[in-house]
Amino acid sequence: MWRTFGHDGAVDTLKRSLQSGRVAHSYLVSGPRQVGKMTLALDLCRAVNCLGDERPCGDCNQCRRIERSLHADVHVVGVGGSGGGARARASIGIDQVREVQREAALKPFEGASRCFVFDGAERMTVEAANSLLKTLEEPPPQVLIILLAVQADALLTTLVSRCRVLELRPVPASDISRRLVDAHGVDASDADEIARLSAGRPGWAIEAVASPELREAAAERLQAIEETLRNGIEGRFAYAARMASAFSRDRETGREELALWLAWWRDALVAREGLDELATYRRDATASITGAMSESDVMGAIKAVLETGRLLERNVNPRLAFESMMLRMPSAR
Numbered sequence: 001m002w003r004t005f006g007h008d009g010a011v012d013t014l015k016r017s018l019q020s021g022r023v024a025h026s027y028l029v030s031g032p033r034q035v036g037k038m039t040l041a042l043d044l045c046r047a048v049n050c051l052g053d054e055r056p057c058g059d060c061n062q063c064r065r066i067e068r069s070l071h072a073d074v075h076v077v078g079v080g081g082s083g084g085g086a087r088a089r090a091s092i093g094i095d096q097v098r099e100v101q102r103e104a105a106l107k108p109f110e111g112a113s114r115c116f117v118f119d120g121a122e123r124m125t126v127e128a129a130n131s132l133l134k135t136l137e138e139p140p141p142q143v144l145i146i147l148l149a150v151q152a153d154a155l156l157t158t159l160v161s162r163c164r165v166l167e168l169r170p171v172p173a174s175d176i177s178r179r180l181v182d183a184h185g186v187d188a189s190d191a192d193e194i195a196r197l198s199a200g201r202p203g204w205a206i207e208a209v210a211s212p213e214l215r216e217a218a219a220e221r222l223q224a225i226e227e228t229l230r231n232g233i234e235g236r237f238a239y240a241a242r243m244a245s246a247f248s249r250d251r252e253t254g255r256e257e258l259a260l261w262l263a264w265w266r267d268a269l270v271a272r273e274g275l276d277e278l279a280t281y282r283r284d285a286t287a288s289i290t291g292a293m294s295e296s297d298v299m300g301a302i303k304a305v306l307e308t309g310r311l312l313e314r315n316v317n318p319r320l321a322f323e324s325m326m327l328r329m330p331s332a333r
Helices: 008-020 037-049 061-067 094-104 126-137 157-161 173-184 188-197 202-210 212-230 233-249 251-272 283-290 295-313 318-328
Strands: 026-030 074-077 114-119 143-149 164-167
Touching: 008 037, 008 164, 026 037, 037 061, 037 074, 037 114, 037 143, 074 094, 094 114, 094 126, 094 143, 126 143, 126 157, 173 188, 173 202, 188 202, 188 212, 202 212, 212 233, 212 251, 212 283, 233 251, 233 318, 251 283, 251 295, 295 318
Parallel strands: 026 143, 026 164, 074 114, 114 143
Antiparallel strands: none
């Protein structure tokens, strides 16, 4: 009854740990947004508390309460919520970690293990990360801590070293399409389109089934990327200004846009190797823009996108970060 889809390697690793009784006290699950990190984390929370013979069974009271977010021993810690005053939190702070430490010192209330899932662990303040490190170094018994992050290298190396790392990669579009048809009753042609736009993220694909506007927005953003690459410096800086403004209002928007840029350049890279069947988006548009570019041009663009993401997480001025990325983008010839 594992709900995680498309990450058989990670699931098999956890199954073996459960069977041998060697589940780690702390895990770091990394991968793109909506690729399945939270689903895997909650699957593991269900498994360590499950009362069935094959864990997680999905039928026992423990599994059902965790699935419905009612379990007293399973806590998700993330950004948002009250940050003091009317402003929402932009990071995971020391007060949240201290609350986890207070809860972790208590015996489980209704299950076998207290579980704490840090969603967006890369957005933990340095003070909070250092405080959590003390707990990871000497974890209380019957406590499981799971850190979820887009990029493992965005966390303190000392935190990473105390965790068992599971890296989730994008799921092939063909697998997502088949899942949408079999499990969600989506028409085959619609499933193929959604799978291509998902960039390997099952969570996004499932959400797009119920929200057609997500598909339209993704197509429009792809077109904006392609137009920007064809533009001169003035058009590129105008795009950078729009993205900086959007990022300042909602950081998640900026992160999603960078993920789209990264997926677009990945398509360019696989197309250069003659692997068009692995391309996610519009192959013709990608080829027309990158046809005369060298491999180093493409790799340089990918590095620029990755570095921009790291700069934004370190609170560098968004306008400068996006303008720097635009300056490093190769020109369409």
